[in-house]
Amino acid sequence: DCLLEFRNIRILYDNAIEAIRDVSIAVPDGGIVALLGSNGAGKSTLLKAMSGILYTEEGVIENGSIRFRGEDVHHLGPDELVRRGIVQVPEGRRVFAALTIDENLQMGGYTRTNAEARERRDRVFALFPRLHERRDQIAGYMSGGEQQMLAIGRALMTDPALLALDEPSLGLAPLIIDRIYEVIVRLRDELKMTVLLVEQNAQRALDIADYGYILETGRVVLDGPSKKLVANE
Numbered sequence: 001d002c003l004l005e006f007r008n009i010r011i012l013y014d015n016a017i018e019a020i021r022d023v024s025i026a027v028p029d030g031g032i033v034a035l036l037g038s039n040g041a042g043k044s045t046l047l048k049a050m051s052g053i054l055y056t057e058e059g060v061i062e063n064g065s066i067r068f069r070g071e072d073v074h075h076l077g078p079d080e081l082v083r084r085g086i087v088q089v090p091e092g093r094r095v096f097a098a099l100t101i102d103e104n105l106q107m108g109g110y111t112r113t114n115a116e117a118r119e120r121r122d123r124v125f126a127l128f129p130r131l132h133e134r135r136d137q138i139a140g141y142m143s144g145g146e147q148q149m150l151a152i153g154r155a156l157m158t159d160p161a162l163l164a165l166d167e168p169s170l171g172l173a174p175l176i177i178d179r180i181y182e183v184i185v186r187l188r189d190e191l192k193m194t195v196l197l198v199e200q201n202a203q204r205a206l207d208i209a210d211y212g213y214i215l216e217t218g219r220v221v222l223d224g225p226s227k228k229l230v231a232n233e
């Protein structure tokens, strides 16, 4: 079954720039889907189309629908999307730099009781032992890899059904990327989460994804099961 579906989406910025031309994408429940393509292909725009913030950049969905559990969600704001189970980790590892790891995670669980927030935080610590070891350290002083783990950890505090990650490996060392990708696989396998993984590095992403879409100047130019896409390269 499809958890998320983009159907015939067309997106314009400033009434003029056609960032997404006619894109249809299906994300099955419990899978990892990779959204690939070089810089400017339209990957981030697709994520922003289901984040409630596209309008802040003068972006408009001109055509098509975005359905989550069968319901149209393109018009929903960020809080409502999170409430329904869609959470995103935008590019750039946004964390509260002046707060500790622990405090960052507590901020992510804002809609929950303290007991629930603690339970979720402990689950994040189980996934990222490195964050647990450094729980009282200030986030701003941590390495890029640790900040990326923390950004993902904060998103997990809302207990999403769908986690969308915008280039989580950008600028990180291969060993750290491995560690982050291992966690993404565990989210699918152990927590039954669905993941939409945006990456420029197709090779690596297809290593863990079940299915991939390759975008080029606002269109899907190739899609298929990861193994098939890798064989085609």
Ligand code: ADP
Residues within 6 Å of the ligand: 039, 040, 044, 057, 091
């Ligand atoms: P990326 O495309 O890899 O996310 P960019 O440096 O292209 O990174 O974009 C940084 C920010 O500027 C993003 O918020 C993006 O939406 C916005 N942006 C990108 N291209 C344009 C553009 N042509 N005009 C205005 N804003 C843009």
Ligand code: ADP
Residues within 6 Å of the ligand: 013, 014, 017, 018, 019, 037, 038, 039, 040, 041, 042, 043, 044, 045, 046, 057, 058
């Ligand atoms: P990617 O994430 O694949 O790098 P983007 O979605 O950031 O691609 O960009 C797709 C296209 O839309 C690019 O041509 C980019 O310049 C343009 N674009 C992105 N954000 C904006 C924006 N805020 N305003 C105008 N154009 C934008």
